[in-house]
Amino acid sequence: MSTILHPIMGFVLAYWQQQVIKLAAILVAIPVGGLLLGYVFLMKMMAHMQSRLGPMEPGGFHGWFQNIGDAVKFIQKEDIIPAQADKWVFSLAPYVVVMSTFLLYLVIPVGPDLVVSNLSVGVFYALAVGSIGVLGVLMAGWSSANKYSLMGSLRAAGQLIAYELPLVLAVIGVVIQSGTMSMQGIVTAQQKFHIFGLNLGGMPFIVTQFPLFIIFMIAAQAELTQPPFDMPVAESELVTGYMTEYSGFRFLSFFLGEMGSAFALSAIAATLFLGGWYLPMPQSWINNNFADYIGPVILLTKVMFMAFLIFWIRFTYPRFREDQLQAIAWKYLIPISLLWIMVTAILKVAF
């Protein structure tokens, strides 16, 4: 694989130099991505959809200052740790959640050469580190010594059991079709993929994997604990569940983790099912690295679309009950995804 800055600066950097630049890019990308989603969808789209007045006020034009104000507010708020809480676990939990979000970005390719680390087991890795966040949630809920938090974290654990399988199984269909688990490889496979001999310069996997795409999005919604799967936070029942005792920046870091994960999962879904940074484009663009420049833009567009879907559903639907989530996962999502995997495999072997 070529180096990250090769197309831009024309010379090869040492390994550690590349890493520093990549990490710096990610360090910027995640808060900015989280803030972007928080701004565009959580504030502005919500305000318009729900005819909210508050988020449209601060700063004048469309309340542009709202998010910055929120962040500043959280940073300068008092940090309270309950006396009964397990202090170590309590303060460690936000780190775990944010770390899980950061690790997701490792494998997301934003251009033919732009990927932090093109792991050969990329998808598998993403699913694995994505579930670490639940560990943080469990830690937060348990250590708070609060009943709502405890119930919220137990619900989160139960939810992990329910959605993790559909998420994994939905990915397997893509893996079968592309024959690789590397995220970059999956994008490349979609460049070459065509059905019925109709070569349009590649085709996204959503065409053949539509059921699995739906299942993936449902499971992602659950992983992000967004409504209708927000039982672990459930404001009206558990008073934000595992986050009840958190305040100040620690609380904000859960929020950051949620938004960052939303961004990352949208990017993964866009990569797996919508072709990632690729649109039908001349092969020469990819060869002469022009795609490295437009790739991030293309991916960002797709990510915003996926995030729009996630947040749209979030603002529209009521919350499920825990048993209903389990029923949906076990009685519908898992059998359907298994069936579709077999269908994909049969088609793959047959053609």
Added chain:
Amino acid sequence: MADLATTENAPDAACASLLALFRAEMGAAVVGAEIQRHEIIVRVHRDAWVEAATVAKRKLGLTYFCFISGMDWLDNPTQTSRYENVWGSVEEEVEGTEDGEPTAEGEPEAAAKLDPAPAAAPEAEAAANPAPASEAAPEPDPASEPVGFRTGVAGGDSRFQVMMRVVSPTAHRGLTIKADLDDTDPRVATLSGVYAGADWHERETWEMFGFWFDGHPNLIHIYLPHGFEGYPLRKDFPLLAREVKPWPGLTNVEPISGQAEEEVGAT
């Protein structure tokens, strides 16, 4: 309105038949009864309290449970005097309405007095035996000596009355059942076995009036903090905020209704 005015004074036929049915079932336990508009008010003996509820629910189809509450007919001299201080001149002006027949235009409750004996002259009756009430004043002793009590529609023999109201959701007629309770030990059997909803109402009545409901599963405070002493809705329970400082609201109230009347008169 026009049609209502005509039907208002005639006794309601459905009510009358309902009351007759109730009397037939309850026999001598019915102490007094009246029909007001579309409401029946009966007074039963306190031993027949549960039986009356059972009859109302099972035999008369009065399945809807409305409320249980209590009455304390004791005159509260502190409250009366408070009015007199502010409204002294007014009181003289309309003194006539106090004990005579109401002089207001039209006798609204136009009661069909089916059982005239207890209801005929409740005030005279009350005047006849004020003694038990003053004796019976229970713990928190009132600062001033209670002067007696006057009972209301369907009469009453004692200071305390427990009352309940049940309704038939099909016939749309309501029945208010009252029972006189003992002055020193107000006690009656619980209705929670008949109407499940009576549970909370009895707790409230116990808390507010100090009526004991025998057999109630969970007679604890419902509104007031645990350990609250006294029974706030008894007339001899002092309204402390008023004792400490006179309420300013009483003085500036007079013009409101008068103004409204004058405005209408002008238009």
Added chain:
Amino acid sequence: MTSILSPTTTAALNPANPTELRQAAYIAQQAADVRVNVELETDSGMTINLGPQHPATHGTLRIIARLDGEQVISCEPSMGYMHRGYEKLTEVRTYPQITTLVNRIDWLSSFANEVPFILAAEQLMGIEAPPRAQWLRTLLFEMARIANVALFLGDMGVQLGAVTPVFYAFRDREHVLNQIESATGGRFHPNYDRIGGLKEDLPKGWIAETRTVIEKVVNFCNQMDDLLVGNEIFGARCRGVGVIPAERALDYGLSGANARASGIDWDLRRDSESPLVWNKLDWKVWTHPDGDSFARYWVRLQEVRESCKMITQLLDGLPAGPIMAKVPRIIKVPAGEAWVSTENPLGEMGYYVVSQGGLGPFRVKIRSASFNNISIVPWVTKGVFVPDIITILASLYFILGDIDR
């Protein structure tokens, strides 16, 4: 009248209709399930407080729930955090002053609280308000109903996790409140009713404005239909949750939409002789045979639509004339007892007014709807999941001031 059977089995259920029979069987099965689940053989339950400061209790109601995992062993509401002792306070107030007190019982539909008390006083005094006043009372009563129930329609969504409906509710309720304000001068606590009539007549242009507001409310109802009633998740969360059979509902004194959702065809607006003019309007009492949370939501939604219909008719037929009857300068109410109850947004709200001829009542028993509606909670929440407590509480719909008085 003497039927021991509940009105559900006689009135609402049609034996020839298999769907209704199936629903009845379903209700019975649900109710039986609830009772079976009570006996949970465990002693390691967790006690959790929902409230007094909890998002689901809109007010300071405290619900003490003993849980086994996520399942409810017992659930007991505990109130009194807002007890204001109105029944005692009425004894030291004059009649016109009490209107301001009772305004604050159910603060979402304050005007509707005034009406039965004023009617009781008028009944004792033998005064009838003039026709225009009665029409206006009915009109504002129904607007108060919309202001109240519209909030429920949105709030039910937010309790179930859908945030959007409540904002729509606040948005459109605002128009109704504006109209109430411009007519009465009070947004939340109008204090507009007087013994013998109303405080003042309508301002200019009010009727036309109200018509446009009603259109907005109708539109809001359609939105709620789309957002919640037609939503599968909403159905999954509400259908079969908190089933109250008709007998139970009557036993606990459930009234209003809660009773009608259990199939009891009873509405005080239609079924009691009131000087207010509901009987002169063309409207319908909606019932639902299921008795579950969904039915309660559905019935209330239809009620708002009926209220809109009523308001349109009331605006059309508003008679001219005075709005005050001749009343004495100083209101003294003759001795007597009067019980007047009306069909308030939350259910039957009644005042048992006892007068001994003074300037103030001797005693007022306030029968508020929510107190009875909530008293069924311990029974109906046995064996349900924690989220169902919220569904049931939200669908029973209480206002804390209406419980605590």
Added chain:
Amino acid sequence: MSDFLRSYLSVAFLAAAAMALVGGTLGLSRLIRPKRPTIEKLTVYESGVDPVGTGWSQSQIRYYIFALLFVMFDVEAVFLFPWALRLEAFGAFGLVEMGVFVVILLVGLFYAWRKGVLRWV
């Protein structure tokens, strides 16, 4: 260091960066935020009343059967991934093999379903 290990070294770097971000911002906010603990603040929240019990309350976890099923199917997924990668190499033989495997698991799931285990208690 081999490329393979290097690519995983990024994971460690990224994790460290995440820690640094949270820790750094917490440190920054420590400079400007107040710290005035009171008894009320340090009490756990239970809807405005004093918490019932000690705070470290116990709760029943009744979804262990789901957890068992989950482990079973997660292991299945682990088997599915290598097969999915090498599907073309295995061809029809691998397809039939995996078909049998998946069907057995599905039968197990339906059995659990029929037994009423898939009910959240």
